[in-house]
Amino acid sequence: xxxxxxxxxxxxxxxxxxxxxxxxxxxxxxxxxxxxxxxxxxxxxxxxxxxxxxxxxxxxxxxxxxxxxxxxxxxxxxxxxxxxxxxxxxxxxxxxxxxxxxxxxxxxxxxxxxxxxxxxxxxxxxxxxxxxxxxxxxxxxxxxxxxxxxxxxxxxxxxxxxxxxxxxxxxxxxxxxxxxxxxxxxxxxxxxxxxxxxxxxxxxxxxxxxxxxxxxxxxxxxxxxxxxxxxxxxxxxxxxxxxxxxxxxxxxxxxxxxxxxxxxxxxxxxxxxxxxxxxxxxxxxxxxxxxxxxxxxxxxxxxxxxxxxxxxxxxxxxxxxxxxxxxxxxxxxxxxxxxxxxxxxxxxxxxxxxxxxxxxxxxxxxxxxxxxxxxxxxxxxxxxxxxxxxx
Numbered sequence: 001x002x003x004x005x006x007x008x009x010x011x012x013x014x015x016x017x018x019x020x021x022x023x024x025x026x027x028x029x030x031x032x033x034x035x036x037x038x039x040x041x042x043x044x045x046x047x048x049x050x051x052x053x054x055x056x057x058x059x060x061x062x063x064x065x066x067x068x069x070x071x072x073x074x075x076x077x078x079x080x081x082x083x084x085x086x087x088x089x090x091x092x093x094x095x096x097x098x099x100x101x102x103x104x105x106x107x108x109x110x111x112x113x114x115x116x117x118x119x120x121x122x123x124x125x126x127x128x129x130x131x132x133x134x135x136x137x138x139x140x141x142x143x144x145x146x147x148x149x150x151x152x153x154x155x156x157x158x159x160x161x162x163x164x165x166x167x168x169x170x171x172x173x174x175x176x177x178x179x180x181x182x183x184x185x186x187x188x189x190x191x192x193x194x195x196x197x198x199x200x201x202x203x204x205x206x207x208x209x210x211x212x213x214x215x216x217x218x219x220x221x222x223x224x225x226x227x228x229x230x231x232x233x234x235x236x237x238x239x240x241x242x243x244x245x246x247x248x249x250x251x252x253x254x255x256x257x258x259x260x261x262x263x264x265x266x267x268x269x270x271x272x273x274x275x276x277x278x279x280x281x282x283x284x285x286x287x288x289x290x291x292x293x294x295x296x297x298x299x300x301x302x303x304x305x306x307x308x309x310x311x312x313x314x315x316x317x318x319x320x321x322x323x324x325x326x327x328x329x330x331x332x333x334x335x336x337x338x339x340x341x342x343x344x345x346x347x348x349x350x351x352x353x354x355x356x357x358x359x360x361x362x363x364x365x366x367x368x369x370x371x372x373x374x375x376x377x378x379x380x381x382x383x384x385x386x387x388x389x390x391x
Contacts, residue, residue, distance in 0.1 A: 019076065020380040022309045026302050027072065027358060027373050031065050033299075034283075034359035040267045041279040041286045042361065057361075064363045068370030075374025079382065080326055083375075087135040091160065094131040097124035098167040105171075113171045125168040126368040129179045129333065130375075132164045136183055137325035140190035144321065147191050154196045157187060161200075166207070173211055173218060174340075174352035180204050182336055186329040225249070225350035251275045252282050252345045255289040256296075263292035279361040281353050285345040296342070299359070303338045307331060314380045323379040330372040330379075 035058070042057045075083075083090075097115060101124055105112040114121045139157055140147070147153040161183050169176030184197055212219045212231065219231040224246040255271035258264060269289045272278040278286050288296040310331025318324040334357050341356045343349045355362050357369040 019377050020309055020314055022305060023314070023373065023376060023380065026305050026309075027370075028069070030299075030302055030358035031069065034356075034361075035062060035065060036266065037283055037287055037290075037359060038279050038361045040269060040290060041272045041283060043272060061361055064366050067363075068358070068366040071367055071370040072374040072377070075371050076377035076381065078374075078378060080323060080375060080378040081320075081382075083134060083378075084138045084322055087131070087138045091128075091131040091135040091164075094124060094128040095163065095167060098128055098164075100124070102167075102170065121363075122367075123172075123364040125172050125175050126364045128164055128168060129175070129182075130368055130371050132160060132179065132183060133186070133326065133329040133333065133372075134375075135160060136186060137322055137329060140187070140192075140325050141320070141322045144191065148193055150193075150196060154187075154192055157192070158196075158200055162203075165204070169207070169211060172353070173208065173215075174354055177204070177208060178337060178340060178354065179333075182329065182332045185332050186325055189328055190325060221350050225347075248276055248282065248351050249344075249347050252285040253347050255282075255285040256346065259289040259292045259296075261292045262294055263288070263290045266290055277353075280355050281341075281351075281360070282345055283356050283360045284342050287359075288345070299356070300339075300342060303335045307335045310335070310376055314376060314383055317383045318379050319382045323382060326375050327379040330376045334369060334372050334376075 038061050039054060039058045042054050042061075101112065101115055104115065106114040106116045106121060108114055108121075113123050113125060115124060136157060139160075143153045143156070161180060165176045165180045168179065184200060188194075188197055212222060213233070216231070216233050216235075220234045223230055223234060251271055251274045255269070255275065258270065264270075267290070269278075269286050271289055272286055275282045275285060284296065284299065287299060291298075310327055315324050315327035315331065318327055337354055338357050340349060340352065341354050341360075344352050344354070355365045358366065358373075360366075
């Protein structure tokens with residue numbers, strides 16, 4: 001019996017979406033712009049650590065950019081379901097590296113967050129975040145049938161989130177808080193009960209408060225942001241001294257004011273000589289000074305493109321729940337970090353050490369961003385879209 005044309009149309013198989021070119025273009029554009037921005041912002045660092053030759057640091061940054069781009073291409077070509085088979089082993093290995101930091105970590109800038117292998121230094125916390133996302137996505141996929149259960153559904157998820165966040169938060173509270181928030185959002189779209197998520201959020205706030213109570217330096221940053229004295233173990237002189245805790249935020253706001261609408265011009269930043277780590281933690285402020293609100297808005301627009309493509313295109317049309325959770329989580333981690341970085345430089349949040357994805361100077365951060373983008377593109381390559389909705 002012959003099938004009618006109408007029947008064949010109804011049962012036409014879905015069309016593969018393919019690698020998302022918008023995401024590819026945005027990532028490459030951010031990396032390219034980051035090279036220019038870092039070259040401008042790195043002059044002070046070059047004078048102190050590179051013999052006055054910023055080209056040496058630029059070359060180092062270019063190498064890291066190519067490594068990150070290579071990681072993105074490699075991960076994008078691997079079926080994410082193959083990676084998922086090794087998720088537990090990958091996460092346990094990442095947690096082992098975090099434990100090793102507490103024993104043999106290397107200190108930079110007053111914080112012990114790095115491991116050194118020969119001349120190579122890296123931050124395991126960034127890699128642990130990717131490993132946690134991968135394994136959490138696997139667990140959410142497996143536990144959908146009983147996700148409402150606290151013991152069988154949510155408790156195993158909470159265990160891995162808590163262990164990873166605590167090990168990272170010992171030396172890097174801001175990264176731990178951002179990672180926890182991102183993973184709880186993934187759990188939310190994974191149909192975890194709101195009551196369980198609320199309790200976890202309160203637990204996280206309690207742990208953060210405990211860290212602040214035991215760390216005068218972190219507590220002083222919060223007080224400097226709020227403009228009032230809260231904790232008994234901090235010194236008022238350091239909190240309210242314009243050359244101490246509030247110095248970075250103040251210099252970043254000056255950069256925004258000097259930039260105005262169109263900026264002072266590429267390579268003409270003045271605040272790069274006053275801001276600590278202008279090439280990393282405050283790269284957005286340097287962009288705002290040199291390119292004005294126009295340049296800063298374009299950076300945020302790039303994040304918005306990633307957000308919409310990741311959520312509404314790739315995650316929405318993922319082949320399976322695992323792909324959906326991975327795409328949603330990778331998009332959240334990349335864009336949320338960028339928005340938090342921008343909010344810190346604008347004075348909307350306390351000072352943290354979070355870089356801007358794909359733009360800031362930093363090897364591990366760039367590599368991690370490349371891996372997350374690769375996961376997003378891997379899901380995109382496997383995603384399927386009905387013929388009617390193809391674009």
